[in-house]
Amino acid sequence: MTFPRLRTNALFARGLIVLLMIVTLLPFLSMLSAALAPSGSYPSGLEWPSDPAWGNFAKAWQVANMTELMTSSVLIVLGTVPAAVLFATMAGFGLAKLTTKRSAWFYLVFVIGLTLPFEAVITPLYFEVRELGLLNTRGAIILPLIGLYMPFSVFWMRAHFLSIPQDLSEASQLDGARRWQEFWMVQVPLARPAIMSLSILLFLWTWNQFLLPVVLVQEPTRRTMAGALGAFQGQWGTDIPLLCAGSLIILAPTVILFLIFQRQFVAALLQGAVKG
Amino acid sequence: MADLKLRGVRKAYGAADVIKGVDLDIAHGEFVVFVGPSGCGKSTLLRLIAGLEDITSGDIEIGGKLVNDVEARDRGVAMVFQSYALYPHMSVRDNVGFGLRLARVPKAERAKAVEEAARILQMEPLLDRKPAQLSGGQRQRVAIGRAIVRDPEVFLFDEPLSNLDAALRMDMRAELARLHQQLGATMIYVTHDQVEAMTLADKIVVLKDGEVQQIGAPMELYDHPANLFVAGFIGAPKMNLLEADVTSVDGATIRLGGADLTELTVTGAAGTLPARGEAVTLGIRPHDLIPAADGPLRPRIDLIERLGHETIIAGALPSGARLTAVLEARSPVRLDEEVPLSVAPGAARLFAASGEAVPLKAD
Numbered sequence: 305m306t307f308p309r310l311r312t313n314a315l316f317a318r319g320l321i322v323l324l325m326i327v328t329l330l331p332f333l334s335m336l337s338a339a340l341a342p343s344g345s346y347p348s349g350l351e352w353p354s355d356p357a358w359g360n361f362a363k364a365w366q367v368a369n370m371t372e373l374m375t376s377s378v379l380i381v382l383g384t385v386p387a388a389v390l391f392a393t394m395a396g397f398g399l400a401k402l403t404t405k406r407s408a409w410f411y412l413v414f415v416i417g418l419t420l421p422f423e424a425v426i427t428p429l430y431f432e433v434r435e436l437g438l439l440n441t442r443g444a445i446i447l448p449l450i451g452l453y454m455p456f457s458v459f460w461m462r463a464h465f466l467s468i469p470q471d472l473s474e475a476s477q478l479d480g481a482r483r484w485q486e487f488w489m490v491q492v493p494l495a496r497p498a499i500m501s502l503s504i505l506l507f508l509w510t511w512n513q514f515l516l517p518v519v520l521v522q523e524p525t526r527r528t529m530a531g532a533l534g535a536f537q538g539q540w541g542t543d544i545p546l547l548c549a550g551s552l553i554i555l556a557p558t559v560i561l562f563l564i565f566q567r568q569f570v571a572a573l574l575q576g577a578v579k580g
Numbered sequence: 581m582a583d584l585k586l587r588g589v590r591k592a593y594g595a596a597d598v599i600k601g602v603d604l605d606i607a608h609g610e611f612v613v614f615v616g617p618s619g620c621g622k623s624t625l626l627r628l629i630a631g632l633e634d635i636t637s638g639d640i641e642i643g644g645k646l647v648n649d650v651e652a653r654d655r656g657v658a659m660v661f662q663s664y665a666l667y668p669h670m671s672v673r674d675n676v677g678f679g680l681r682l683a684r685v686p687k688a689e690r691a692k693a694v695e696e697a698a699r700i701l702q703m704e705p706l707l708d709r710k711p712a713q714l715s716g717g718q719r720q721r722v723a724i725g726r727a728i729v730r731d732p733e734v735f736l737f738d739e740p741l742s743n744l745d746a747a748l749r750m751d752m753r754a755e756l757a758r759l760h761q762q763l764g765a766t767m768i769y770v771t772h773d774q775v776e777a778m779t780l781a782d783k784i785v786v787l788k789d790g791e792v793q794q795i796g797a798p799m800e801l802y803d804h805p806a807n808l809f810v811a812g813f814i815g816a817p818k819m820n821l822l823e824a825d826v827t828s829v830d831g832a833t834i835r836l837g838g839a840d841l842t843e844l845t846v847t848g849a850a851g852t853l854p855a856r857g858e859a860v861t862l863g864i865r866p867h868d869l870i871p872a873a874d875g876p877l878r879p880r881i882d883l884i885e886r887l888g889h890e891t892i893i894a895g896a897l898p899s900g901a902r903l904t905a906v907l908e909a910r911s912p913v914r915l916d917e918e919v920p921l922s923v924a925p926g927a928a929r930l931f932a933a934s935g936e937a938v939p940l941k942a943d
Contacts, residue, residue, distance in 0.1 A: 469663060469665070471661045471663045471665035472665050472667065474630075474632050474652075474659075474661070474665070475659070475661060475665035475666075475667075475726075476667075476678070477632070477651075477652045477653055478630060478632075478652050478653065478657065478658060478659050479653070479678050479679035479682060479726070479730070480653040480679050480682040480683055480730075481653065481682050482653070485682060489678075489682075490667055493669040494667075494668065494669055496669075
């Protein structure tokens with residue numbers, strides 16, 4: 305008698321998944337339908353336009369100066385993510401493997417950082433960045449972001465390094481490795497899944513960064529794409545179809561990245577679930 | 581290859597003393613086994629020698645060189661871990677050659693050394709595999725190969741066979757013995773398995789609570805355990821340890837009696853003999869008990885294990901103490917029967933109330 309019951313359960317589970325999918329996808333579909341409405345109109349976002357205005361995307365690209373914005377976003381990501389991942393990996397290794405219990409408080413400092421919202425530091429950050437003379441440059445976004453990412457990134461990498469057996473460290477030392485060699489030749493290759501997933505997360509956060517660029521950089525072409533939405537909106541606030549088209553363009557890279565790396569992403573999340 | 585000296589080696593974690601002053605000499609080419617129950621400090625002692633932990637006080641010399649403050653990587657030791665500790669992202673070839681790569685040995689030379697180690701351990705077909713693709717025994721081989729290529733002064737093994745199944749363990753044991761002969765290297769081996777200790781060692785170091793109980797050749801420990809702990813730990817089945825009283829001492833002749841024992845006479849050697857009336861412990865190996873109609877020990881048998889080549893019997897003595905004996909394969913014993921047993925000449929061991937062995941004269 306278990307067979308029919310299993311079937312009902314499976315059907316129920318499938319139904320739930322479909323429901324979740326609809327809830328997730330609906331806003332995007334709504335945005336798409338709005339983006340395809342005639343420029344200057346006020347679409348409800350719930351009906352498919354009779355004459356889809358695909359040209360809105362090209363128009364939004366042009367009007368919002370997307371080529372320059374995309375370049376700026378890429379530069380900011382390249383300035384932020386590799387440096388943040390490198391520092392976090394080294395710090396995570398240090399905190400997991402090189403410190404004794406006596407310096408555990410050091411790690412707590414990073415954990416406290418986790419509780420700190422971006423918004424709470426934005427005002428002091430503004431003055432600091434101004435003192436550094438970086439206001440209105442991409443450095444004003446890159447440097448604070450690296451710092452603000454550290455608590456989570458260090459937490460993430462330390463957790464990974466803690467899961468690596470101590471025996472491997474000791475074996476490499478007996479094999480003649482110095483700490484630095486152990487780090488690069490044994491620990492980092494083993495940390496690849498954690499590094500990959502951290503890189504993807506930091507990319508997403510940087511790409512979608514909105515508050516920092518808007519506050520610290522006046523010149524829209526030096527902001528991230530998402531940050532530029534502010535200016536975009538101000539200029540075209542009444543043109544909802546163009547705004548939606550612009551938003552979808554900005555979303556595209558993150559969606560593409562996720563589709564490419566989803567396998568690694570899921571693998572990274574499952575790491576350690578099964579003994580190797 | 582080198583000899584090794586430990587002088588008053590102590591290790592404490594905070595207030596907890598783990599190693600309480602160990603003195604030990606290991607000659608060049610010797611196979612030494614540290615054995616003891618879990619928590620006796622044998623693995624810690626090995627890690628102190630490896631340099632993975634700092635000693636609290638004392639001296640460690642390897643090849644005549646004081647290494648107290650020398651980093652693990654510069655001590656010239658190689659270690660095989662219980663968990664094998666292979667690098668999961670490297671092929672077997674790279675795992676074995678990793679130490680040489682760090683030492684900047686030229687590629688051609690490195691390849692040759694790896695091939696040679698693979699030949700010795702008969703694992704040539706495995707060289708291009710990753711550790712995850714190997715069985716437990718194969719991983720163990722790779723771990724040993726990684727130690728061999730470094731051509732260390734001293735090999736250290738930390739319970740290397742405990743993760744293997746029984747049959748494989750026996751094979752690997754034989755292989756380790758062969759390897760020791762072939763390389764002629766100084767090896768220190770940690771185990772809690774006294775069979776491994778007996779079969780592999782030139783010299784066994786028995787540890788308990790961070791203290792050395794006895795150091796000696798396997799048969800020396802088997803025949804002349806220094807105290808009750810060693811007597812009970814070495815040998816399988818375990819030595820029978822029975823309460824007894826000294827009924828009389830006449831010159832060197834000690835007469836024993838007690839609830840479980842009608843009468844037994846042993847001859848003391850030079851040194852202090854127990855006094856009349858003193859409570860002692862009598863130690864008799866199960867293999868040294870012989871059926872005899874007038875035997876002084878009369879256990880009532882409640883267990884018979886016929887192993888084919890011998891028969892193990894066990895039963896209770898009048899006081900309730902247990903006695904185990906190993907008899908001939910086809911001994912006509914039956915359950916619930918009283919079997920009178922006598923002790924083979926010169927086989928009885930005597931331990932004073934302090935637990936220390938009383939020196940006896942071999943008959």
